[in-house]
Amino acid sequence: MLRTLTRFFVYVQTESNLKRLSLCSAARTGSAMTEPKLYRPPAEVRGMTSLDKDAFTQTITVPALRVPTGVLNKIVKSLKKSTIQRPGVPRVVQETEESSDSRLLLLDPNRVATPSSFSEAEAEALRSFGVAEELHRYExxxxxxxxxxxxxxxxVLPPGQDVTSAFSRVGHIAHMNLRDHQLPYKNLIGQVIMDKNPGVTCVVNKLNIIDSTYRNFKMEVLAGEENMVAKVKENGVTYEFDFSRVYWNPRLSTEHQRVVQLVKRGDTVFDVFAGVGPFAVPAARSGASVLANDLNPESHRWLQHNCKLNKVEGKVRTFNLDGRAFIQGPLKQELPGLLRGKASVHVVMNLPALALDFLDAFRGLLHQEPPCDHNLPTVHCYGFSKDDNPDTDVVKRASRSLGLPLEDRCSVHFVRNVAPNKDMLCVRFTLPKEVLFCSDEEHAEEPASKRQKCEDTTDSA
Known part of the structure; x- marks a missing residue:
């Protein structure tokens, strides 16, 4: 139970870092001039599915202070926590054309109900500048x-329904995962998000779970232009890609940076499931030699594009292969020579729905080579877990794929919660020589893992 509560807390904390649409908080007890409906749109808009902006117009009454123009700036600074804070609403207005020597400072009705609502410091500021604490009403x-x-x-949404909704920003695209009760209002929701977030010119909703083969998903445009080619900047690196045809998750920025920082100039990186290059490109920029692979032809195309865009095409060799074929092909061909060198070798396997199952491709990979224990590759393999003990779970699954216990030979890094009961983790270990150099007789070949769809829809939220 404690594990579940902890996961939920971390999940909520993670989600709060995104653009989140949430219910308004209630007015502070004892400080509201009237009930907080002053800030809510008219009741007639309930159930609206096609956005009518004029229907939201209303007039409210707010408290105001009459402040001489000579001390206005000082009073605004002293009372900034109590002034009205509304998008597009000025805090200072002119009462009448004749009132040139004073202005009205609009106050937040949920903070200021009477002169006694001012804090001691605010009241002292008003007295020191000779401003009367009398409250006026302003329409x-x-x-x-x-x-x-x-x-x-x-x-707009039916009362009692959860209106909480999050979106991820991918360049000019806002990517949403709408719930069933929100679907009748999807186009209105899309328009609102686009209106309220400068720079967003397209809002999309995910229609299905991620396809494990190509790691993309179908989506529909809710509002704006149907331009799916996004340009994003992550950790100082620019990427371009067709968001509708490749996998990109802005929540993995910190993880990309964490792993790339472990790579030193002169190292070699094998990126088995490279996508459009969030590990490969910055690793090459740091001076590493990179072999990057992705099965999705679109990801491979944009990977090549991003290498050129960031001027590292000479340091990255790209492949369009199945992950197992990449390990047993290019990686196998390059590894013997690298083991005789001094620079480190890293293998990145970021396909968390399936990557752990691909570890068996390393069994006996170099069985025809003379065994050595020098400069063995460091593997960074990602996986999802719904287990109560996710660290133990991913290590057991990695051990099963390798055919060798890893419990005392690896570390597990928590990446993020993708759902309240689903974690993403990274298992890091040095590839054991007992696995890499074992002979055909020492291990039983397992059939290639069958393709399967991701279990959960929340990973790309």
Missing amino acids: LKLTYDNLKSEEVLEA
Whole structure:
């Protein structure tokens, strides 16, 4: 139970780092001038499926202070926590054309109900600048442009329904995973997200789980242009790709950086499931020699494009092979020579739904070579786990694939929660010589792992 609660807490913390649409918080006890409905759109918009921005217009009453223009800037600075904070709403307004010597400072009705609502420091500032603590009322017109995303969606969706929704930003694209009860409002939701997030010109919704073979998914455009070619910058590296045809997850930026920082100039990196290059390209930029592979022809094409874009095409050799064929082909051919060198060798296997099953490709890989224990490759293999003890689970599965216990020979790094009960982890170990150089008689060949679809839809959220 404790493990489940811990996972949920970390998952919520992770999700909070994304653009999140959430329910408005309740007004602070004892400080609201009136109930917080002042900030909510009119009730008539409930159930709207086609966005009518004019329907959200309303007039509310907010408290205000009359402040002499000579001390206005100082008062605004002293009361900044109590002033109104609304998108597109000015905090200072002119009361009438004749009131040239004073202005009205608009206050937050959920913070200031009476003069006694001011903090001691705020009250002292008002007295020191000779500003009367008398509150005035100001009729403020709010439009759709002055509302927050969550306020619009809370007003539109059926009462009692969870309106919480997250999206990932991939260049100009906002990528969503809508829930079933949100689907009747999908186009409205897409338009709201595009309106409220500058730079977003396309909003898409994922329609199915990730295809394990090519690691992409079908999607529909909810709002904006149907341009799926995104340009993103991650850890100082620029990438371009067709988001609808390749795999890209902005939540893995920290993990990409963590592993690449372990690679030194002169090292060699074998990237078995390279995608569009988030490990391969920065590793090459750091001075490593890289062999990068991906089965998806589109990923392979954009991988080559990103190598040229970042001027590392001379340091990266690209392949369009199945991961097992890459290990038993190019990697096998290059490895004997690398083992005789001094630079380190890294093997990155970032296909968490299946990568652990591919470890058996290393069994007896160099059985025709003279055994050695020098400069053996470091493997970084990713996996998902729904087990109560995910660290133990991924190590057992890696050991089973290799045919050798890894419990005392590896480390496990927690990457992220992809769901409240599903973890992504990285198993790091030196490839044992007992596995790499074992003879045909010392191990039984296992059939190639059958392709299978990812179990969960949340990984690319």
